[in-house]
Amino acid sequence: MIRYIIKRILIMIPTFLMVAILIFCVVNIIPGDPAAIVKGNDSIADIETIRARMGLDRSFLERLWDWFFKLLQGDLGDSYFLGRTVLEAIKERIPVTLSLATAALSVAIIVGIPLGIIAALKPNSLFDTAIMGVSLLGVSTPEFFLGLILMFIFAITLRLVPSSGYTPITDDFGGWAKHIILPALAYGFGQSAYIARLMRSSMLEVLNQDFIVTARAKGQSELMIIIKHALRNAFLPILTAIGMIYALLLGGAFITESLFRIPGAGNLIISSIRKFDFPVVQGALLFVAAAILFVNLIVDILYAFVDPRVRYGSKK
Amino acid sequence: MKSTTIFLKRLLKNYSMLVGVVILMAVLAVVVLVPIFTDTDPNKIQYDSMLLAPTSDHIFGTDSFGRDLFARVAVGGRVSLAIGLEVTLGTTILGVLIALFAGYYEKFDIVVMRVMDVLMAFPSLLLAIALTAAFSNSIEGVSIALTVAYTPRTVRIVRSAILTIREEAYIEAAKAIGVKPIWIIFKHILPGALPVLIVQETFLFAYAILAEAGISFVGVGVQPPNASWGNILSDATSLLREAPWTVMFPGFAIMLTVLAFNLIGDGLREVLDPKRLKGNAYD
Numbered sequence: 001m002i003r004y005i006i007k008r009i010l011i012m013i014p015t016f017l018m019v020a021i022l023i024f025c026v027v028n029i030i031p032g033d034p035a036a037i038v039k040g041n042d043s044i045a046d047i048e049t050i051r052a053r054m055g056l057d058r059s060f061l062e063r064l065w066d067w068f069f070k071l072l073q074g075d076l077g078d079s080y081f082l083g084r085t086v087l088e089a090i091k092e093r094i095p096v097t098l099s100l101a102t103a104a105l106s107v108a109i110i111v112g113i114p115l116g117i118i119a120a121l122k123p124n125s126l127f128d129t130a131i132m133g134v135s136l137l138g139v140s141t142p143e144f145f146l147g148l149i150l151m152f153i154f155a156i157t158l159r160l161v162p163s164s165g166y167t168p169i170t171d172d173f174g175g176w177a178k179h180i181i182l183p184a185l186a187y188g189f190g191q192s193a194y195i196a197r198l199m200r201s202s203m204l205e206v207l208n209q210d211f212i213v214t215a216r217a218k219g220q221s222e223l224m225i226i227i228k229h230a231l232r233n234a235f236l237p238i239l240t241a242i243g244m245i246y247a248l249l250l251g252g253a254f255i256t257e258s259l260f261r262i263p264g265a266g267n268l269i270i271s272s273i274r275k276f277d278f279p280v281v282q283g284a285l286l287f288v289a290a291a292i293l294f295v296n297l298i299v300d301i302l303y304a305f306v307d308p309r310v311r312y313g314s315k316k
Numbered sequence: 317m318k319s320t321t322i323f324l325k326r327l328l329k330n331y332s333m334l335v336g337v338v339i340l341m342a343v344l345a346v347v348v349l350v351p352i353f354t355d356t357d358p359n360k361i362q363y364d365s366m367l368l369a370p371t372s373d374h375i376f377g378t379d380s381f382g383r384d385l386f387a388r389v390a391v392g393g394r395v396s397l398a399i400g401l402e403v404t405l406g407t408t409i410l411g412v413l414i415a416l417f418a419g420y421y422e423k424f425d426i427v428v429m430r431v432m433d434v435l436m437a438f439p440s441l442l443l444a445i446a447l448t449a450a451f452s453n454s455i456e457g458v459s460i461a462l463t464v465a466y467t468p469r470t471v472r473i474v475r476s477a478i479l480t481i482r483e484e485a486y487i488e489a490a491k492a493i494g495v496k497p498i499w500i501i502f503k504h505i506l507p508g509a510l511p512v513l514i515v516q517e518t519f520l521f522a523y524a525i526l527a528e529a530g531i532s533f534v535g536v537g538v539q540p541p542n543a544s545w546g547n548i549l550s551d552a553t554s555l556l557r558e559a560p561w562t563v564m565f566p567g568f569a570i571m572l573t574v575l576a577f578n579l580i581g582d583g584l585r586e587v588l589d590p591k592r593l594k595g596n597a598y599d
Contacts, residue, residue: 019434
């Protein structure tokens with residue numbers, strides 16, 4: 001098991017370094033001159049001096065090397081406009097995005113798994129058809145449209161919760177919950193629909209297997225069969241899916257953050273792209289990518305833990 | 317009976333396929349025909365008719381500049397659907413070419429799959445955002461960015477189909493009698509991977525429309541005055557309280573179109589992949 005984990009971490013390192021280089025390349029081909037924004041309407045300042053001060057006069061490769069070298073020392077550089085280091089700027093944003101993604105994932109799991117199980121137990125019933133129909137609508141609705149509908153109903157018409165904004169969970173849990181409930185519902189619902197569909201087909205597959213027939217033949221109660229035999233096996237594929245969904249939620253949070261004005265990492269990336277604050281864009285993208293790689297790592301380890309074939313077999 | 321006839325018969329009997337096609341046809345009719353048959357200018361600003369609720373003159377109402385929302389949703393739909401189509405075609409061509417050569421030449425495979433892994437490790441929407449910015453936020457830029465972001469998925473799916481096909485006896489036979497590799501790839505391997513590819517690309521069309529809407533919604537994608545479903549919705553966000561219809565119409569347009577592609581994808585999967593159907597007898 002430990003060997004498997006070490007191997008898995010070692011594989012992650014080159015991927016992370018290549019992701020870092022990819023991020024630098026993509027961000028640095030964005031056309032836009034941060035120096036021109038710093039200069040603004042100042043007629044005395046010389047744009048070349050500003051560019052030299054910002055290190056923008058050096059060649060692409062020099063800048064890449066410099067960034068990469070500092071990155072290995074844990075230094076992400078300074079923001080052009082925020083007057084602080086990139087690390088400081090990101091540090092307060094990452095927990096916000098994490099809390100949104102986690103809340104949305106909870107919605108997805110709490111709604112999706114029971115619905116999927118119920119649908120699978122009575123396949124092709126009216127209930128099953130209804131659940132699958134709603135879940136199809138769920139995967140087809142963009143989170144920002146669902147968010148707007150929820151905002152209209154619960155914040156504007158019923159005035160139950162604030163329509164936008166954010167309170168850190170550490171300051172005031174109640175305030176956080178009030179602010180996060182609509183974004184989490186809007187962002188998590190589509191994924192819950194996906195989980196429900198997966199859970200249903202995974203359950204159906206397991207329920208058709210021989211060992212379920214055997215258990216029934218032995219006269220075990222249907223409830224025990226479902227809980228003890230079917231669910232355990234049906235959860236395996238769902239586990240991987242949940243990990244992938246969490247990664248997806250972390251990477252796509254910027255749209256929900258933008259709609260509900262949540263000051264998360266995604267929002268920071270969007271505003272920094274607009275201002276050409278490249279060090280911040282690079283740093284924030286890197287953090288999100290690292291978080292996703294980390295989630296994938298945890299899922300693989302969990303999977304190996306649950307399914308011994310993975311850690312002994314040649315399969316990744 | 318010929319296999320194409322059987323295939324068409326099965327398609328016609330497939331309920332979700334039919335519903336999907338009907339919805340898509342309706343959306344296409346509005347998006348393609350409305351701009352041709354009406355002379356309402358989607359960009360014409362009229363300050364005397366700002367934020368009108370839907371009436372017989374403006375069936376979707378008007379926005380904060382007094383522009384006719386029906387005309388804007390129709391024209392915006394052209395942009396959104398065109399981007400969806402371009403991304404679908406782009407990922408198909410690129411994805412198939414890369415996957416075919418990677419699946420056939422093993423040396424090429426190792427390098428390509430490493431690059432794909434790196435691209436996959438990166439959140440596709442964020443990659444698309446950064447690339448869209450790199451292409452100066454143009455409409456073509458959005459298409460190229462989404463194509464780059466989504467090609468790895470196609471490569472992965474097609475490649476794994478190819479890896480199975482590669483081991484089949486008829487490929488061995490073709491090699492043994494000296495058929496040229498390029499001929500084997502296109503004539504013998506590609507047709508086997510087609511069902512998987514068609515289903516994948518139908519779902520990808522839906523993804524691409526959602527993704528375009530998302531990145532235009534946050535203001536990085538398609539830029540005004542060009543309309544797309546994403547940026548019409550983005551403009552409407554601040555009007556939610558006073559003019560909710562400005563939000564509902566573009567939102568439902570996105571939802572219906574994506575739903576149509578998902579239904580068609582589900583239908584195609586059932587028809588093209590009988591094995592899966594057999595596996596889930598109750599499905």
